[in-house]
Amino acid sequence: MIVAEQKPLDEIMQSVSEDKNVLVLGCGTCVTVCFAGGEKEAEILAASMRMRSEMSDGGCTVDHLTIQRQCEWEYLDSAADAIKGADKVVSLACGIGAQAIIERFPEAQMVPGLNTRFYGLPTKQGVWEERCGGCGDCVLEYTDGICPVSRCSKSLLNGPCGGSHDGLCEVSDEMECAWHLIVERMEKLGHLDRLEEMHEPKNWSAARDGGPGKIVREDLLREPPGEVDEGEEGTGS
Amino acid sequence: MQRTGECFEPQLTAFTCSYCAYMSGDTAGAMRIQYPATTKVIKLPCTGKTDARYIMSAFEDGADGVYIIACPIGNCHHVRGNERARARVVHTKKLLDQVGLGGERLDIFFLSAGMGESFAQAAKEMNDRIMRLGPSPLRMGGKEVGAGEAGEQKNGGDETGEQSVEATQ
Known part of the structure; x- marks a missing residue:
């Protein structure tokens, strides 16, 4: 699985310093398993941000939401209203999920809340080690x-x-x-x-x-190669 | 009332397990031992259920201090729940430091069922500590209250003992 760890709170707060309405968006897959960006972590980060904001200017509203997977349109779409309604989205997904947000919702302002570290496994409770370089x-x-x-x-x-x-x-x-x-x-x-x-x-x-990777499975495409797939038409914006 | 006029009464939230820790509170009641009245006790099935979310929620909802009361190490009914609670308290203290509330506002105590006096002592210790630290910055619009100011508030108000109620069974 993809292993990540949360950025320092100071760094996250700095990245939303000019925003009034922030959404912490958790991801229920890899980063939940490594305790970096799941439902619990999203809730704790949102609470931390609210308290920090309260102790400074008090002008920032922070909500949190966790979806099953940030790296697939179908799951991202379930958070469309929350994403569109936020001045900034703090993504608690790996770099893939974080980028998926702005690809699906180009008008969204997103900052990463995690540092994606590696592909690894939990060798024991609380310890993750790298095993694949992709x-x-x-x-x-x-x-x-x-x-x-x-x-x-x-x-x-x-x-x-x-x-x-x-x-x-x-x-x-x-x-x-x-x-x-x-x-x-x-x-x-x-x-x-x-x-x-x-x-x-x-x-x-x-x-x-070799540059950015890309895999095309023609047997899985909805439309013949060269034509626009229905799923690629437009965005969720 | 949390604080009126010049009086500051620390609002404490105590999470206990339903075994040794909660029973030590019962013992305190049976022994008619007084402890600060503003302590709100929340019973967990085991302190292994201690979660940073609960602690952060307590602070967000107005607690000036939070503490966990667990079974003595090696005596947890679920074997290692209290050890897990201890590790989570250490982790959450760091979170509180990052937030700016300060990890000192959180602590954990290990008591057996017969330690009623220690149950009251834990509450008094936390109460005294929060009196020294002052109200949660969250309740002061983000302004830190110095120890001197908190001390003045304490002297101007009721003494800790007078804020206590007789523990009930």
Whole structure:
């Protein structure tokens, strides 16, 4: 899932300093699971903002609303009235949901309430760790299920660097060396020799190096390619 | 009345679990121990239900101070509810600092059912602390009230003991 964390209250308050009517919009999917932007967090942030406003000029009204998912039009549309009625929307979604708001409602003023950090998983209660870099050309097949792109500080594909020591990365003693994990696992499974296999260079153009990603599934399009899909006509504004 | 004229009576909200903590309040009543009358007790099934939302709501709705009363550590009827409450109080204190209310206005106490005297003492401790800190800035239009001013209000009004009522069972 996408893992995010809330921005400092000071930063959020600064971004709405000139607005009288603010909507805190929570998202009920990934950021709910990582306790950053769900219903609870939206309610707490809205209360915090109201109290902070009350203690300064007192002129800011802050409401909150949480929808199932900010990154899909269908769910966003359910919040249309609240979004249109706000001077500014504080999005407690990842960067995708936040941008979806202004794509769907171009006249809306939106500021992000979260910093989107990574694709990860909760390794234990209250701890989230990165597991995927979204590189578009998965190599887990060659590394026995451990991602060197996201879990190696240098995203090395050819083994550990000189900074690996005692199974840890030189960047931090709390950071495991991904290649140490890979080698350990391959040894345990008895096929360390697979590391001797030669592979084609990784296709980095599928990652950020190739520009913004886009996938088109023609079998799922409502209209033939080249024609305007009904769902893309206009916006919810 | 929260505050009239020169008198400041701290409005306290106490969240208790329905086991040890609430029963310690009952014990205080049975022992006829007095504690500040402005303490409003809200019973939770377990302090593991303590939520930053409830605490923030209490402050928004007029509380000058909020505290949690939980079972002693290691003695929670739901095993670790009180430990969770403690962690959430620590987290919420940071939120209150960010908001500007101040984390000092929030605290947690761990009491067993027989500790009626300590139940009253927790209320008095919070009452004294809020008297020192002054009214919630939210009730003062955002203006902080200094300790001196709060002290003057206290001296000008009833003493804490006189604001107390006899706890009832």
